[in-house]
């Protein structure tokens with residue numbers, strides 16, 4: 001479990017993290033989302049004791065990172081996939097990390113096996129692809145068999161196979177009862193990877209919800225196909241709906257749900273050939289939510305300047 005209590009970080013005039021409070025629970029994969037500059041990395045660094053908060057607290061398993069005796073056994077992190085020395089082999093890199101934390105070589109072999117790198121254990125990291133470096137980073141995070149795993153932008157730059165691998169690995173870590181937190185600035189990648197989302201903008205919490213709740217909450221409109229559009233428009237308008245017509249002649253109704261449309265059409269004897277509730281995509285919702293909180297946004301004047 002990770003708990004943030006009014007966590008705040010100021011860099012001179014920049015308020016990077018602004019009184020963030022939330023909990024990241026075990027057993028599910030949680031996405032930490034926000035546009036570039038929203039404060040994700042700064043927050044994660046404070047969780048991991050790499051930055052000191054200006055005020056507030058970040059607790060892992062109920063304690064501040066600097067109060068944990070054997071941190072690698074409590075929390076594993078991958079902040080930068082490129083962190084390993086390129087001249088070292090995968091095995092030596094992990095063995096050094098393990099030794100400094102009192103962990104034996106058998107565990108190094110076990111985590112290499114777990115992330116599918118056994119066959120390249122004795123190859124230099126400098127020749128690894130980004131996907132292999134991510135696997136190595138995760139192997140390092142898992143060395144101490146920690147209950148909490150934190151990853152900063154783990155899918156950034158990965159190909160489809162790499163993303164699939166990360167997704168299934170994180171799911172199995174969560175299924176083992178671990179707390180799994182990963183950051184991203186891309187909702188599209190997260191929507192299929194995480195169960196819960198924490199969305200921040202300008203250092204502030206905008207949303208703490210499940211992906212399923214977000215999907216439900218943002219049902220947008222209903223697409224209706226009927227051979228009598230004018231008659232059905234009149235019926236739905238009387239029900240209080242706002243109805244528009246698409247180029248294909250279908251109706252788009254806002255303000256009534258699909259069952260109510262079906263019932264009203266049946267009562268009026270109007271045939272309905274199609275009834276499709278449409279949700280805003282999570283990407284739409286995320287962009288809408290974070291747009292207002294985005295740090296770098298063209299001012300209207302700058303946008304006009306760009307168009308000239």
Ligand SMILES: Nc1ncnc2c1ncn2[C@@H]1O[C@H](COP(=O)(O)OP(=O)(O)OP(=O)(O)O)[C@@H](O)[C@H]1O
Nearest residue numbers: 011014016034035036037038039040041042043185
């Ligand atoms: N060491 C630092 N000194 C000064 N300002 C900083 C420092 N680190 C981060 N910032 C500022 O704090 C804010 C939050 O940055 P942070 O890197 O945490 O955001 P982020 O959400 O991780 O962004 P990205 O997705 O681009 O990595 C930004 O305005 C950034 O410029």
